[in-house]
Amino acid sequence: xxxxxxxxxxxxxxxxxxxxxxxVLGDLLTRSEYAALQKRWAILRLLRAGIPQREIARRIGxxxxxxxxxxxxxxxxxxxxxxLMDRLEKRAP
Numbered sequence: 610x611x612x613x614x615x616x617x618x619x620x621x622x623x624x625x626x627x628x629x630x631x632x633v634l635g636d637l638l639t640r641s642e643y644a645a646l647q648k649r650w651a652i653l654r655l656l657r658a659g660i661p662q663r664e665i666a667r668r669i670g671x672x673x674x675x676x677x678x679x680x681x682x683x684x685x686x687x688x689x690x691x692x693l694m695d696r697l698e699k700r701a702p
Contacts, residue, residue, distance in 0.1 A: 652679040653690050 624630045634643055648669055655665045656679055666673045682688050 649675075649679065650690075652676055653683060653694070656680055656683050657691070657694060 621630075621633070624633060634646075638646065648671060651669055652665055652671070652675060655668070656662075656676070660668075662673060662676045662680055665671075665676045669676075683691055685691075
């Protein structure tokens, strides 16, 4: 792993407070990049909730292609985003 990438990943992993993470991502990403990241995460969460792909595309105002890409990702047993969502659900009260 490149040194700069490793440093960035360690720095992001060290952030505990969502407000701090929002500020850091706001510094690093443009508004459109941050919005795209939020949209991708929303797609994955809605897929996990069992919402049909066309309904997700309608809700988020995005393309069906993006939702289909997310669905393929979530079907992959090695999907890190799915594993992260599992961990978050286990921690939720």
